[in-house]
Amino acid sequence: MTIAPPVDLSPRLTSLDPDVFDIPTGREVEWRFAPLDSFGVFFQPINDAGFVTAIESSQYVRNIAMADLRSSWLPSDRPLAVARSLAQNAVVVEVPKDCTVAAPIVVQLKGSAARSYQHIEVNIGAFSNAVIVLEHDLELDICGAMVVNVADGAKLTMLSVLQGDKKSTHIAGWHTTTGRDSTFIGCAVTIGGGAVRISPSVTYSAPGGNAELLGLFLADGDQYFEHRIFVEHEQPNCTSRVTYKGALSGSGSHTVWVGDVLVRRGAVGTDTYEMNRNLLLNDGPRADSVPNLELETGDIVGAGHASATGRFDDEQLFYLQSRGISEMQARQLVVRGFFAEVLGRLNQVDLRDSMMAIISRRLGLPAAEATDV
Amino acid sequence: MGSLALTDLCASVITDEGELEILKGVSLTIESGTTHAVMGPNGSGKSTLAYVIAGHPKYRVTSGSITLDGVDVLGMSVDARARAGLFLAMQYPVEVPGVSVSNFLRTSVTAVRGEAPKLRTWVKEMKDAMGALQMDPSFAERNVNEGFSGGEKKRHEILQLSLLNPKFAILDETDSGLDVDALRTVSEGVNAFREQSDAGVLLITHYTRILQYIKPDLVHVFIDGRIVKSGGADLASALESEGYEQFAPASA
Numbered sequence: 001m002t003i004a005p006p007v008d009l010s011p012r013l014t015s016l017d018p019d020v021f022d023i024p025t026g027r028e029v030e031w032r033f034a035p036l037d038s039f040g041v042f043f044q045p046i047n048d049a050g051f052v053t054a055i056e057s058s059q060y061v062r063n064i065a066m067a068d069l070r071s072s073w074l075p076s077d078r079p080l081a082v083a084r085s086l087a088q089n090a091v092v093v094e095v096p097k098d099c100t101v102a103a104p105i106v107v108q109l110k111g112s113a114a115r116s117y118q119h120i121e122v123n124i125g126a127f128s129n130a131v132i133v134l135e136h137d138l139e140l141d142i143c144g145a146m147v148v149n150v151a152d153g154a155k156l157t158m159l160s161v162l163q164g165d166k167k168s169t170h171i172a173g174w175h176t177t178t179g180r181d182s183t184f185i186g187c188a189v190t191i192g193g194g195a196v197r198i199s200p201s202v203t204y205s206a207p208g209g210n211a212e213l214l215g216l217f218l219a220d221g222d223q224y225f226e227h228r229i230f231v232e233h234e235q236p237n238c239t240s241r242v243t244y245k246g247a248l249s250g251s252g253s254h255t256v257w258v259g260d261v262l263v264r265r266g267a268v269g270t271d272t273y274e275m276n277r278n279l280l281l282n283d284g285p286r287a288d289s290v291p292n293l294e295l296e297t298g299d300i301v302g303a304g305h306a307s308a309t310g311r312f313d314d315e316q317l318f319y320l321q322s323r324g325i326s327e328m329q330a331r332q333l334v335v336r337g338f339f340a341e342v343l344g345r346l347n348q349v350d351l352r353d354s355m356m357a358i359i360s361r362r363l364g365l366p367a368a369e370a371t372d373v
Numbered sequence: 374m375g376s377l378a379l380t381d382l383c384a385s386v387i388t389d390e391g392e393l394e395i396l397k398g399v400s401l402t403i404e405s406g407t408t409h410a411v412m413g414p415n416g417s418g419k420s421t422l423a424y425v426i427a428g429h430p431k432y433r434v435t436s437g438s439i440t441l442d443g444v445d446v447l448g449m450s451v452d453a454r455a456r457a458g459l460f461l462a463m464q465y466p467v468e469v470p471g472v473s474v475s476n477f478l479r480t481s482v483t484a485v486r487g488e489a490p491k492l493r494t495w496v497k498e499m500k501d502a503m504g505a506l507q508m509d510p511s512f513a514e515r516n517v518n519e520g521f522s523g524g525e526k527k528r529h530e531i532l533q534l535s536l537l538n539p540k541f542a543i544l545d546e547t548d549s550g551l552d553v554d555a556l557r558t559v560s561e562g563v564n565a566f567r568e569q570s571d572a573g574v575l576l577i578t579h580y581t582r583i584l585q586y587i588k589p590d591l592v593h594v595f596i597d598g599r600i601v602k603s604g605g606a607d608l609a610s611a612l613e614s615e616g617y618e619q620f621a622p623a624s625a
Binding site: 120257293313314315316318319320321322324325326327330334336337338339341342 | 427428429431433450451452454455458460461463466468470471472475476480481484485514524533537
């Protein structure tokens with residue numbers, strides 16, 4: 001028996017200094033799929049860049065000067081380090097401890113110039129429970145981070161929706177830290193943008209944390225979407241579930257999903273599973289799917305991954321059409337059904353329905369039918 | 374009085390290795406209100422017959438015709454055939470993950486009837502139809518065919534038959550994989566459909582078992598891609614006692 005050499009998922013370089021990171025050339029494993037002519041604009045400092053703000057402040061949402069922000073987060077690549085060093089504004093979403101926020105906190109984000117830096121900090125106090133919806137309307141190029149802290153015993157359900165044009169460039173690093181016995185459910189809905197690269201990562205600061213990372217993306221035309229997930233299990237008895245589903249159409253669309261899960265020696269009792277499914281709606285698009293699992297301990301509850309990319313199932317289409325449903329509508333039903341599993345795991349009926357309505361609109365289906373999933 | 378007429382129908386299956394002729398000249402006319410049974414051994418092409426009538430893209434009609442009330446069917450898309458009044462209860466219904474039975478049925482009924490049923494009457498109609506087939510109401514919330522038992526799949530097919538109310542229904546081995554109780558329930562569903570409508574039914578089966586519950590007006594023996602003998606219900610009894618060997622091609 002031969003033993004494959006381990007994929008070394010650690011250590012990852014982190015620094016506030018952009019120059020610690022080499023300028024990507026496209027030969028690096030982290031950048032090998034990416035269109036650097038789009039992302040490259042954020043590799044060097046942009047002096048006339050704008051910044052991302054929350055359009056409306058509220059009890060929970062504030063815009064503050066970056067200088068007033070205390071954040072221990074360290075960027076893990078060059079564009080994020082450049083953005084961190086030049087961002088002037090931070091959007092802060094803060095829920096105090098022991099607080100259950102009934103309605104979703106909706107944060108609409110807007111850039112102030114053609115190219116803008118973003119920094120978002122989300123802090124959920126101990127034993128609080130909140131739902132946050134972040135809405136990016138992509139018309140501008142944006143680069144930056146979102147740092148999320150879910151304190152002990154808290155639960156955060158977070159939905160980030162990228163809609164908008166099919167030209168803009170978007171680079172985002174999302175880093176979540178979960179406290180003891182806390183729960184984080186994060187869902188990325190990526191529909192808009194020309195070149196999008198999102199890097200969600202999770203670390204656990206104490207035992208008993210739960211993270212569910214969900215994602216769905218719908219790429220057509222020449223859209224490029226990359227989701228690069230990293231879950232690092234350092235603490236005992238934590239769980240992670242990663243479920244991303246993508247549908248691709250058009251002639252030149254390309255999606256990349258990388259799911260890295262690292263279970264460190266001390267993370268006994270870990271339970272992790274990651275899954276990516278891609279549905280090619282026609283010939284032409286390309287979907288890359290790369291799951292990596294590295295275990296430093298065998299004393300775990302479970303660890304697994306699955307990845308599948310497939311064409312549209314002609315038998316499903318025949319079955320639906322044989323019941324009088326037109327080919328177009330049958331395809332839409334199948335794609336909506338494909339995504340329903342991901343949205344169902346949000347456990348938020350209203351959010352599920354509004355996301356399904358957005359997907360249906362994108363698929364050209366009347367939104368009124370979308371609530372009847 | 375309508376009819377579904379197959380005239381000298383020849384069809385091939387399209388595989389990676391090329392085309393293989395399966396139907397070798399089938400002529401059959403089913404009048405409204407009558408039930409025909411097509412019986413044949415495995416591999417005789419009887420399921421292909423069902424798929425070709427429904428328009429499955431895997432098969433190519435090389436010659437002959439299919440008409441529904443005198444209108445050409447072969448030029449129609451799969452969904453147009455269903456809207457014109459054809460229905461195929463499938464032997465192996467496929468799973469459609471994430472699509473609930475209720476959403477699927479409503480979408481399908483809307484397409485076939487040409488307008489969406491009123492929500493309140495629809496819910497009652499669906500519940501009544503499910504009750505008649507002894508299906509639990511929670512069934513409507515499950516995903517289409519996902520995790521269904523063999524019996525549940527067949528009940529779901531007959532449920533669609535009763536809601537879509539076609540002019541002609543083709544039942545492809547609806548009896549396969551059913552225990553006696555499920556076979557009786559499903560057969561009662563088919564019989565209720567026959568009584569309340571003037572539809573023609575084409576029952577495709579390997580065994581005579583289902584014919585104890587659903588009485589055919591005519592029985593056709595199907596061997597090697599064509600009908601070799603037609604007769605009344607008594608022909609099925611002869612098959613039951615003597616088997617298909619008597620009809621085997623001389624060359625075999």
